[in-house]
Amino acid sequence: QVQLVESGGGLVQAGGSLRLSCAASGRTFSSYAMGWFRQAPGKEREFVAAVNWSGGRTYYADSVKGRFTMSRDNANNTVYLQMNSLKPEDTALYFCAASNTLVASQRLSNYDYWGQGTQVTVSS
Numbered sequence: 047q048v049q050l051v052e053s054g055g056g057l058v059q060a061g062g063s064l065r066l067s068c069a070a071s072g073r074t075f076s077s078y079a080m081g082w083f084r085q086a087p088g089k090e091r092e093f094v095a096a097v098n099w100s101g102g103r104t105y106y107a108d109s110v111k112g113r114f115t116m117s118r119d120n121a122n123n124t125v126y127l128q129m130n131s132l133k134p135e136d137t138a139l140y141f142c143a144a145s146n147t148l149v150a151s152q153r154l155s156n157y158d159y160w161g162q163g164t165q166v167t168v169s170s
Contacts, residue, residue, distance in 0.1 A: 048072045048159040050142045055164030058132055062168070066127040068142030068161060075123040076100070079145040081157055082116060082127045084138035084166075091141070095127060096150035105150050110136075132168045139163040 054066040066082070081096040095116035096105045104116050115128040125142060143157035151157070 048144045050161035052142045052161045052164040055166045057167045063130045068125045070123045076120040079150045080125045081143045083141045086138040093152040098150045099148040134168045134170045137168050
């Protein structure tokens with residue numbers, strides 16, 4: 047079992063930056079691939095970014111590529127999402143997720159544990 051707690055969301059103007067954090071419980075954090083997803087009101091949850099177990103490989107949705115950076119700190123059981131050049135369309139509830147595999151995935155169904163989410167609102 048893994049418990050995930052996101053933090054770092056908030057209200058920011060377009061063009062600004064935020065850094066999301068996701069703290070995980072458990073002693074086998076490095077055994078999980080991790081992902082960030084987001085869900086805007088009235089829309090389906092969508093993939094944002096993912097990282098493999100070691101942090102050596104990352105994947106991004108086309109909509110955030112070049113603006114967002116995902117990283118992980120296995121010593122501290124934490125993953126991060128650095129979000130720069132934010133746009134109003136980035137407004138959503140952002141979720142952290144853990145997968146019982148070593149390989150990162152863009153598919154929601156591959157993730158076994160989810161956090162409660164942290165709200166990001168970007169004003170124009």
